[in-house]
Amino acid sequence: MEISNRRDLFIKINKAVLNCGQCRLCRTRINAIPGEGNITSKLIFLGEAPSSEEDSMGRPFIGKSGMLLNELIAKIGYNRREVWIGNLIKCHPPENRDPMVDEIRACSPYIDKQIDIIKPKVVVTIGRLAMEYYLPGKKLGEEHGKAFRVKNFIVFPVYHPSGALRNPAIKNILVSDFAKIPGLLKKDINEIAFFNKGKKSDINVGISLF
């Protein structure tokens, strides 16, 4: 796909997200946050939902967690502008509660479409919920740092940097998991085993908005 076509599609998605009223989170958000970065990157980072700080600033992964994510990305030879960073859910859930299943259903067409356009090779899911969207039934404590083929990309779950800010042991795990990412980007995707043979999860039910 031509880069200009990708940009046009992203502009359309961004506008749809910024004006979205598809679930109750539109009533409490300050900013809807579509995601940012390189829309041709082979590597993307996907969190679960914006924090209150991100909600105020209108950008994904800022503040202390975002700084640690930037540091981890730099350790593997990239900078933030070279990759794409976003969230599964585009609006902040009040009091930092987990997004509800109907909110995930309402919002997931955006990330599905964004991934269709970016065509990443590796989707690094950050935290439990982003992992569960692609790997339902898996436990982050057991599966972090492992690669799974989902559709035509690789899902690579890691802990959320906020956990590492509270527990230095998690930071060491994150550093070691991130160190595997450059190798994954070089690997033949056909060598990675499919998760669940491409079946959709209970919550991964896309509703086409486009």
Ligand code: SF4
């Ligand atoms: S969370 Fe997603 S579906 Fe809900 S209002 Fe925000 S952008 Fe729309």
